[in-house]
Amino acid sequence: MNRNEYQGLLDNIEISEGMKHDLYENCVQKKRTSDFTFRHSQMLSAFIAVFTVCALSVGAAAAVMTFRDRLEGMSEKEYNDYALEVENDDFAAVDEGFSRDLTDGEIVRIIRLEREYYDNSVFPKQSVPHLQTRLELKDGQLAYVAEDNLLYFPEEEMDDEQLLEYIDHDAKKWYMNRQALIAEGEDPDGYAYLTYESTPVAEGSGEARAREAAENWLKELYGVDIAADGRWIVLVEFFEGDAETGTEDLYQLDFFMKGTGYATSYRLRLRADDFSPIMIYLNGLESELCARSYSAEAAEAMQIELREAAIRYAEEFTGLTEPDEVCFEEEEDPAHCSFQSVTLEYGDLSVYLRFRLEDQQLTVFMAR
16 A cells, blocks of 8 residues: 555544554554553552552462463562553554564464463463663573663564563553553543453444444455454444534444454444445454565456456445546555555545455445
């Protein structure tokens, strides 16, 4: 996706211009965005107070330790180590705090292993150590070094045990962000990607009907049965329209599983009156890394079929038929194309779609 296309997607997202820029740059570099709203400075005394309360409330260990048990069972030293790390974390993207980029192979295995961690209580044999100086770092060690404020990865590709340590480290940092909010008297479940629970919806409410409609779209488009898989977290939020700006009432729904953020997730925006989609966005590096690459010539040869698919989806989502104009966008690396973007013009309405080439799967739809 080129710069103009991604910036167009961000135009409809209610965040500051600065955060839009950071989000765009992180996506171009395949980085996970680190939301500034989770940053809490000068919180050590509050962290420690919360730790004391949590430590007093821990009862006998369950027969099977869950990931929550593991996070809540941190020792006082480990808790304080993570409190310091979170306090010093001011990166715009999570990956900026790494000594090197994760390889594609490591990310693919992280996506698999985090399901074992969160769903089946498969934990690493040890936690990531917190070191004060780089002189303490051993060859091939995975560790956080305070003087550099960096998580150091071994130069060689990490094995599964080390990746489990990384997943555990990531989980503990998110847990500490939750603790920071609790210390401030806020509800951490009010922050989208810090929550462990789906948004409760009342039967028959607009939120419940929007969720049902969104789940139907996901099942139709991607074969994902949200209702049958209890691992999905579903967030539902209503946005009121504004007559002055021409925006309409809508529901935004996010579907994701607990984890590092590399796995596939979905965001949908549906009109409040008929639950037709304004935006469908398949997110996560999972589909990107596994996508087959084609030459520019091969990608161009697919455009006839993609044109038909784009018009078909636009008609299904908007009721519009033949567009006034169809424009295929040049991808960032034309020599290695895995995706193709196309814009359909219908008078004052533009419909943007992005497809994965190998199976023509729709990854982005936006009408504006």
